Amino acid sequence: MNDTESTLNVRIPEQLAGRRLDQALAELLPDYSRSRLTGWIKEGHVRIDGAEAVPRQIVIGGEEVVLAVRLEREVFAEAEPIALDIRYEDADVIVVNKPAGLVVHPGAGNPAGTLQNALLHHDPALAGIPRGGIVHRLDKDTSGLMVVARTLRAHTALVAQLSERDVHRQYEAIVYGTMVAGGKVDAPIDRHPRDRIKQAVRDDGKEAVTHYRVRERYRAMTRIECRLETGRTHQIRVHMAYIRHPLVGDATYGNGLKLPKGATPALVEALRGFRRQALHAERLAFAHPADGRAVEVEAERPADMAALVAALRADTAGDGRE
Structure with missing residues (x-):
């Protein structure tokens, strides 16, 4: 190029x-x-x-x-014809709904088949934008919305909005334990002192703030809404584990599969089959980098989380319990 x-x-x-x-x-x-x-x-x-x-x-x-x-060309990944679920697009930005299991950037162990490869196929000009236009990321096994800059002007503006905490990022999560009420976790995060793959709450870490509120309670779990004030790596996952409500399915920060006592067969099957953290980026709102108008995009709960919610509701209601 x-x-x-x-x-x-x-x-x-x-x-x-x-x-x-x-x-x-x-x-x-x-x-x-x-x-x-x-x-x-x-x-x-x-x-x-x-x-x-x-x-x-x-x-x-x-x-x-x-x-x-x-x-000069900023990205050297190859374009690949991978399907994209685009929820908003214009000359300056793309908002994509990333499925769980899709890695954002090529890297060690994932040289191809990533969101960036798919975006380069959709718009080859993204190779000239830093990081291929990707200004924030989601973990491989987190689903939901991401905004991508198609121009250098848009990239600069979106990075500034993220830095100034002007981008609204809202998530839905399912956590272990029955939460009584919502709240705020204000606890600094940085790399784990021993396990370099993980993050941890540390006194000498970077500021990290997560707001959460209860949406629905089940017998042994809770569906919550989370809003990021900052955007640290693994922030919601680390913060929920820190307050002893780890995300369902989180193999990194949870303590393994926990089956509620007396769970229905349907719930047991749903939990055993749910093999990723129950976290979905459902809403994204920002000022358009070209004219400042409000852009708000939503993505419905993915099928795997919808099935888990249905099983939790049925279990809580007593349907199917012996």
């Missing part, structure tokens, strides 16, 4: 006053290295309040910066 011309527009926030322009841009555009940004400044591709920027220029906050740059 050939390189493409693109224009980036950013505004220097007041809190970055006194920093060098390249330092400020590195914070505002984290997908580009400091050396690349400095190179663009030296090559005359950056203008600040209409005037050509100079190396080591100090910013005072409030400046409008325009970068007219030639973007």
